[in-house]
Amino acid sequence: MSDRVFGSSSAATGMDGAIAKAVRQSLCHLPGVDDAGASYLVNVLSDISILSLIALSSYVLLLSGRVSFGQQAYFGLGAYGSAVGTVLFGWSLPLALVFGIACGAFCAYFLALITRPLSGLYFAVASLAFAEMLRLALSSWHWQVDRGGGPVGPAGLEGFRSIRWLYENNVAPEVFLLICLALLGAVLIGQMLLERRRIGMSIRMIGYDEVLAAAQGLPVDRLRLFAATLSGGLAAIAGGLYAHRTTYVEASLFDPMLGVHALGYALLGGLGTALGPLLGVALDLGLLDASRLVDGWRMVIFGGLIAIILRVRPRGLLDESLVNSTQRRARHIVGRLRCLISPHRDLDAQSSRDAIVPGSIRKS
Amino acid sequence: MFEWIQTSIDGIVDGAIYALIGLGLSLSYSSLRRLNLAYGAIAMLAAYCGAWVAFQGEISMVLIALIVIGVAGLIGLYVEQLCFAKPLQVSGRIDNASVTADAGIDQRDLVALASSFAIWMQLEQLAINMLPRHMNAFPAFDADATVLLPLMGEQLILRLDRLTVAVLSIMLITVIHRLIKGSRVGLAWRAIAEHRMASHLMGISVDRFQTVIFILLSSLSGFTAFLILAIEGQVTAMFGMWMLLKGLTAAMLGGLGSVLGVMTGGLMLGLTEAWAQVFFGAIGREFAVYALLFLTLTLRSGLAARRKEQHFDRRVVPR
Amino acid sequence: MLDIRDLATAYGNIEALKGVSLTAEAGKVTCLLGPNGAGKSTLMLSLSGILKPHRGSIRFQGEELLGKSASYIVSRGLALVPENRLVFPGLTVRENLLAGAYKRRDSAAITADIERFFERFPRLRERDHQLAGTLSGGEQQMLAVARALMSRPKMLLMDEPSVGLAPMIVAEIFQIIEQLHLEGTSILLVEQNVHMAMRVAQKFYLMERGSISFSGKATDLRDDHLIQRAYLGQRHAA
Numbered sequence: 001m002s003d004r005v006f007g008s009s010s011a012a013t014g015m016d017g018a019i020a021k022a023v024r025q026s027l028c029h030l031p032g033v034d035d036a037g038a039s040y041l042v043n044v045l046s047d048i049s050i051l052s053l054i055a056l057s058s059y060v061l062l063l064s065g066r067v068s069f070g071q072q073a074y075f076g077l078g079a080y081g082s083a084v085g086t087v088l089f090g091w092s093l094p095l096a097l098v099f100g101i102a103c104g105a106f107c108a109y110f111l112a113l114i115t116r117p118l119s120g121l122y123f124a125v126a127s128l129a130f131a132e133m134l135r136l137a138l139s140s141w142h143w144q145v146d147r148g149g150g151p152v153g154p155a156g157l158e159g160f161r162s163i164r165w166l167y168e169n170n171v172a173p174e175v176f177l178l179i180c181l182a183l184l185g186a187v188l189i190g191q192m193l194l195e196r197r198r199i200g201m202s203i204r205m206i207g208y209d210e211v212l213a214a215a216q217g218l219p220v221d222r223l224r225l226f227a228a229t230l231s232g233g234l235a236a237i238a239g240g241l242y243a244h245r246t247t248y249v250e251a252s253l254f255d256p257m258l259g260v261h262a263l264g265y266a267l268l269g270g271l272g273t274a275l276g277p278l279l280g281v282a283l284d285l286g287l288l289d290a291s292r293l294v295d296g297w298r299m300v301i302f303g304g305l306i307a308i309i310l311r312v313r314p315r316g317l318l319d320e321s322l323v324n325s326t327q328r329r330a331r332h333i334v335g336r337l338r339c340l341i342s343p344h345r346d347l348d349a350q351s352s353r354d355a356i357v358p359g360s361i362r363k364s
Numbered sequence: 365m366f367e368w369i370q371t372s373i374d375g376i377v378d379g380a381i382y383a384l385i386g387l388g389l390s391l392s393y394s395s396l397r398r399l400n401l402a403y404g405a406i407a408m409l410a411a412y413c414g415a416w417v418a419f420q421g422e423i424s425m426v427l428i429a430l431i432v433i434g435v436a437g438l439i440g441l442y443v444e445q446l447c448f449a450k451p452l453q454v455s456g457r458i459d460n461a462s463v464t465a466d467a468g469i470d471q472r473d474l475v476a477l478a479s480s481f482a483i484w485m486q487l488e489q490l491a492i493n494m495l496p497r498h499m500n501a502f503p504a505f506d507a508d509a510t511v512l513l514p515l516m517g518e519q520l521i522l523r524l525d526r527l528t529v530a531v532l533s534i535m536l537i538t539v540i541h542r543l544i545k546g547s548r549v550g551l552a553w554r555a556i557a558e559h560r561m562a563s564h565l566m567g568i569s570v571d572r573f574q575t576v577i578f579i580l581l582s583s584l585s586g587f588t589a590f591l592i593l594a595i596e597g598q599v600t601a602m603f604g605m606w607m608l609l610k611g612l613t614a615a616m617l618g619g620l621g622s623v624l625g626v627m628t629g630g631l632m633l634g635l636t637e638a639w640a641q642v643f644f645g646a647i648g649r650e651f652a653v654y655a656l657l658f659l660t661l662t663l664r665s666g667l668a669a670r671r672k673e674q675h676f677d678r679r680v681v682p683r
Numbered sequence: 684m685l686d687i688r689d690l691a692t693a694y695g696n697i698e699a700l701k702g703v704s705l706t707a708e709a710g711k712v713t714c715l716l717g718p719n720g721a722g723k724s725t726l727m728l729s730l731s732g733i734l735k736p737h738r739g740s741i742r743f744q745g746e747e748l749l750g751k752s753a754s755y756i757v758s759r760g761l762a763l764v765p766e767n768r769l770v771f772p773g774l775t776v777r778e779n780l781l782a783g784a785y786k787r788r789d790s791a792a793i794t795a796d797i798e799r800f801f802e803r804f805p806r807l808r809e810r811d812h813q814l815a816g817t818l819s820g821g822e823q824q825m826l827a828v829a830r831a832l833m834s835r836p837k838m839l840l841m842d843e844p845s846v847g848l849a850p851m852i853v854a855e856i857f858q859i860i861e862q863l864h865l866e867g868t869s870i871l872l873v874e875q876n877v878h879m880a881m882r883v884a885q886k887f888y889l890m891e892r893g894s895i896s897f898s899g900k901a902t903d904l905r906d907d908h909l910i911q912r913a914y915l916g917q918r919h920a921a
Contacts, residue, residue, distance in 0.1 A: 067474050114662050120474050121399055122661050125616060129658040136651045256605070260481055267478050296493050303486030307446050307479040314475045548785070555771050555782045562769040564733055567757030567786040567834065 020172035042177050046245060048278075048285050049180035053238035054258070055265035055277035056187060057231040062266055064227035065207035067120060069259050070111070070127030071235045073134040074104035076254035078236025079243035080138060080154060086165040086244070087152050088145055093165050093244065100240040101233045107134070108232020112225050128256060139251035159250025166244050180241055187234065191274040203227050204320075207271075235262075268306045270318030279318060366518050371638045373520060377530040379614075379634020381592060384533035385607055386614030386626040387540065388585040394557040394621030395577055398473050401480040402443050404608030405487035406582050407589035410436035411502070411599050412491040414590065418503050425503050425594065432590045433583045439487065440582025444575055447479045488604050504597035529591045534627075541623040553577065557621065613657045632656070684709040684869055685730075685761075685838055690739035690749075692729045699725040700736065701893035707838065707871045707886075712864050714884035714901075715873045721890045723873045724766050727842045730871075731763040732756040744837065758786050760837030764844060766873075768827040772816025776807060779815050779826055783833030793833070800829045803859075821852035828859060838869040845876045857883055 027038040054075055061068050081103035085096025115126050144151040154160045166176060194200040203223050205213045214220050243249045261284075269280030284302055313319055389403050414432040417423055505525035513520040544550035555563045556570055563570050589607065593599045614633050618625030633653065640652035685707040692700040699722045707713040715723050728734045730741060732753035741748040748756055762783075771779050780800060784793045801808040804825045810818060815826060824844055831839060841860070845853040857879045864870060864883060874880040880887070881901050889897035 065474075067477060118661065121477065122616075124399075124477065125612060126658055126661045129654045129661065132654045133651055133658065136647050136654070140647055260485065263478065264482060264485070267475075267482075297489070299485045299489035300493075303482040303484070303489070306482035307486070310475050310479040310482070311446070548781075551774075551778060551781055552785060554774060554778075558771040558773050559769055561733060562765065562771060563782075564753040565731060565757070565763050565765060565769075565831075566782045567754045568782075569752065569754040 017170070017172055017175060019178065020174035023174035023178065039173075042173050044285065046173070046177045046180050048281055049177070049184045050238045050241050050245070051262075051265070051281045051285065052184055052278045053187065053241070054235050054262045055269070055281050056191065056274060057234035057238070058259075058262040059266040059269075059271065059274065059277045060191070060227055060234065061231040062263075062271055063207050064203045064224050065120065065210055066224065066228070067124045067263065068127040068231070069124055069256055069263065070131030071231065071262050072254040072256065072258035073131035074108055074232040074235035075239035075242070075258065076135060076138055076249075076251065077103040077107055077232075078239030079249045079254075080141075080160060080239075081236065082240030083160050083163045083243045083249060084143075084154070087160075087163055088143070093169075096165070097237060097240045101236045104236025104239065105229045105233035108235075109225060109229040112228030116221055116224070128259075131254070131256065131259060135251050135254050138254070157250070157252075159248060160243070161248050163243050163247045163249070167247070176245060183237060183241070187237070188274050188278075195274070199223070199226070264302070264306050267316055268302075268309060270313075270316030270322070272315060272318045272320040272323035276316055276318040280316075366516050367642070369515065370520055371642055372635060373522065375635035375638030376631060377522065377526050377634070378637065379631035380530035380533045381526075381588075381630075382610050382614045382633050383537060383627045383630025384588050385585070385592075385611040386618075386630055387537055387623065388581045388588065389608075389611040390615035390620055390622070390626045391540075392578060392581045393615070395553060395574055396448050396476075397557075398448060398476045399480070399612075399620075400443070400448070400578075401477060401608065402447070402484040402487060403585060403611060404604040404606065405484040405491075406436055406439045406443060407585040407607055408599075408604035409439055409487045409491045409494075410586040411589045411593055411603065412494050412500070415500050415502050415593075415599055416494055418501070423503075428503050429587070429590045433586045436586025436589070437579045437583035440579045440585075441575070443480065443483055443487075443582070444578040447476055447483060448578065449575065450571060484604065484608075488601075491604070492601055499598050499600050502593040502597055502599045505594045507595075507597065523595075525595050529595060532591070533588075537623060537627055544623065613653060616657060617660050684744060685871065686740075686742040687730075688740045688742075690726070690729060690736050690741065692725055692734050692736040699893055700729065702739070703890070703893070703895055705888050705895055705898070707869065709838075709869050710864075710867055711886060712860065712870045712872055712884045714880045714887045715871065715890055716875075716877055716880065716887055717890035719875075720892075722893045723890055724842055726890070727763060727765070727840055727873055730756075730840060731761065754786075757834055757836075760835075761840065762831040762834050762836035762838075763840040764827050764831045764842065766842040766846065768820075768823045770815040770818070770823050770826050770830070772814065774815055775812045776810050776815055776818070776826060777812060779830050780833050783830035786834055796833055796835075800832075803862075804829065820848050821855065824848060824852070824856055825859070828856075832863075832868075838871065839863070840871050840873075842873045843875060844872075845874065845879065853879060 023042070024035070024038045027033055027041050028035065030041075033041060054071060057071050057074065058068065061071070078097075078100035080100075082093075082096040082100030085091040085099045086093060089096075091099070111127065111130050115123050118126060138154070139157050141154045142156050144153040144155060146152075152162050171179075191200075195204070202213070202218050203226070205216070206218060206220050206223055210220060265280030265284065266277045267280070268283065269278065270276030283305075284298075309317060315321075389400065392400050392403070410432045413435045414428045417431055418428055507523065507525065509524040511522045511524050511527060513522070544553060552563070552566075552568045552573060555566060555568065556573060560570055585607075589603075592607075593603070610633070614630040615626050616629065617632050618627065618629030633656070636652055636656050637649055640649040644652065687706070688704050690700055690703045691698060703722070703726055705713070705715070715726070717723055725734065729736045730748075732748075732751055732755070736749060739749065743759060743761055746759065748759065748761070751759075771782060774782065777797065780797050781793070784796070787793055801811070807818075807822060807825060810822065815823065818826065828839075828841070828844070844856050844860070848856065853876065860870065860872065861883050872880060872884060884901050887899060887901055887903075888895050
């Protein structure tokens with residue numbers, strides 16, 4: 001799927017900066033990786049980070065209990081929006097990305113607003129219809145402006161070419177990778193923090209049982225809108241990064257298959273933690289792409305994998321129960337370590353609950 | 365004026381065919397309470413099998429049709445067991461809690477939805493592996509035979525194969541409708557759609573029933589696909605998605621689960637497409653269809669969905 | 684006729700039935716009393732094959748029914764009138780009855796049975812082709828009972844037939860139960876309405892928190908203390 005989405009891996013380089021060199025050299029330290037291998041890795045890792053962002057966008061929405069087949073729309077809006085920013089308005093990449101995010105987030109908010117009363121199934125289909133309408137609209141959009149060397153801008157079916165901000169500013173692929181990873185890292189940290197706070201837990205509760213959550217007094221609609229807006233923004237970041245990486249986007253790239261894949265990554269990887277979607281992406285791109293054997297059978301395996309895993313683990317591989325038991329075990333280990341360090345300290349109730357330390361008094 | 369009639373007739377003819385596509389999807393929804401997203405892919409893989417067999421030599425169209433129908437049924441069995449049948453009991457402990465859960469849409473339904481689209485991807489890839497070219501020949505009806513009707517000084521042109529399939533669709537839909545309303549099996553099917561647990565108490569073997577119905581509906585979708593592709597004379601890699609979208613739209617426009625609804629929905633879809641094409645061209649036509657679907661979902665079905673799927677209005681709950 | 688030994692059913696990790704044993708004799712009305720949450724409905728659903736017990740035995744007319752499918756159990760002559768009626772709301776009254784007769788193939792006799800049903804419940808004759816969802820609570824209860832009877836069961840299981848109904852209708856329902864008893868139908872009845880149940884039952888069992896705590900003849904239940912326990916459970920009875 002990565003070669004469908006991203007075209008052939010780009011080899012264009014600007015000036016190798018010191019950072020770029022550092023990245024390449026550190027990658028070459030990995031076993032079996034030479035210079036060509038390093039380039040390949042840079043590309044694959046960039047792919048993974050971009051896809052992870054759109055997978056995370058599906059994930060956030062799934063947390064709130066909504067299945068969406070339309071995330072590709074916000075990806076497209078982010079792509080077009082940020083491209084318009086850098087190419088037609090002459091903005092810097094960060095500003096353009098923010099603009100793209102705003103486009104995606106606003107659209108997702110709008111859709112969630114009007115589909116509030118819909119049940120899960122009808123919402124899923126509505127999101128698909130909405131995304132297709134957006135795709136068709138983008139494929140008819142013409143806004144060409146003369147910028148020095150000829151007309152640039154969205155040209156309807158022919159797409160949007162010459163999104164060259166990265167090249168014009170000598171950003172090497174390695175540096176771009178760092179940008180992607182930084183953004184992904186920030187999003188992950190932000191999401192994990194969010195899930196620890198009340199608002200994140202409330203969103204998860206809604207996803208589990210909407211009726212029960214409402215009976216507890218949670219503002220279901222408002223939380224759903226929040227999750228939707230967030231998901232739109234996330235997909236839009238991915239779109240913006242993608243557009244500048246490949247320098248060319250057209251509306252046909254944002255077809256339902258992209259959204260379906262994003263959904264698949266989130267569902268397969270697991271809904272227990274924000275790392276889940278990353279696992280899904282890594283499984284698809286990393287394993288299946290790397291092993292050329294399964295080239296023509298990738299979807300057969302991937303699709304079958306999802307169906308089978310969902311049968312036995314409806315919340316994905318890294319589901320809530322796994323995350324919880326891992327956290328408990330981690331706390332247990334930390335508790336033991338603490339006791340090893342200061343064995344005569346009185347155990348507080350927290351660690352005495354999970355740690356079994358010989359010779360200590362258990363508080364009941 | 366004449367163009368309007370010609371366009372409308374074309375729309376109605378297409379609409380009847382869309383209704384048949386939607387029928388399989390709609391009916392499987394009402395018995396399973398879950399949407400089968402692999403619907404188009406099942407038909408596509410079966411059609412590809414038919415095309416592949418046709419490639420091998422001079423095979424009669426009837427045989428190809430039977431192959432497509434049979435293969436579709438088999439694939440349907442696979443999909444049903446993997447995605448929609450009772451969940452596997454992994455730990456050996458009996459899952460009693462899910463049996464008495466109420467009838468609204470819940471987590472497991474969305475999971476079944478999700479796994480059916482995973483299978484959609486899988487089946488589509490299998491088809492493409494079989495015939496890698498984007499466009500493949502499919503045994504075709506005679507495309508030149510037309511029916512000419514004089515009207516208002518001009519002649520209405522109707523392709524005979526299209527017209528025949530449309531009429532056949534309407535007949536098939538009517539027969540199925542009668543069966544559902546009138547027969548013992550139809551009664552059992554409607555009872556299952558109304559209330560699964562109570563149906564168990566009537567002595568209906570609900571699980572076996574659903575499996576059989578799913579296989580039959582898959583075979584029906586194979587038959588539908590055969591007819592459509594025989595008109596077109598070719599099958600492309602986009603066919604699975606196309607069939608799902610047309611069926612989904614037709615079914616949802618008229619209301620999921622209703623035979624008359626899918627008939628209405630199909631006709632609305634056909635007419636909208638025909639007129640939108642005239643006014644807005646190819647892209648506009650696609651857009652109009654999605655817009656129609658979207659509006660129907662958010663305006664009409666939004667209300668119907670709220671009534672049926674939720675057991676009480678959450679706004680009534682005090683905050 | 685119906686002999687249950689040490690029946691245990693669980694929902695996941697929660698054991699709802701912890702080893703229930705009771706006997707329901709042919710031709711008699713046996714009543715199962717107990718407070719809410721005692722597991723009475725769970726027992727009914729386990730008997731009819733909807734829930735699967737993991738331990739115990741259900742012998743009906745000498746045949747072991749544990750683990751059999753609901754469909755098989757109906758064909759052996761055990762029919763349930765479920766809690767909350769559960770009529771098919773989108774089907775007509777007649778279609779509901781036909782659904783109840785699903786396992787039968789003798790269409791002439793089925794039609795005759797439907798006629799008899801309308802004679803027994805004349806009020807519903809005019810609702811023959813009306814959707815069952817539009818009926819009142821009492822009418823739905825009558826329909827549910829008749830629907831279960833359509834399979835010509837050897838024993839009728841009834842789960843709280845009086846719940847949610849007005850007192851006058853409740854009296855009617857119990858009149859019907861009494862009538863069925865006089866006609867020779869064997870009934871296992873779960874009820875919360877102890878006074879009405881005592882009038883029709885010959886034998887009773889008291890169920891509390893997943894197991895049987897008392898059993899005896901209906902006349903034994905006149906002891907006030909036992910009635911309190913039947914309604915409130917052991918902890919709360921004075």
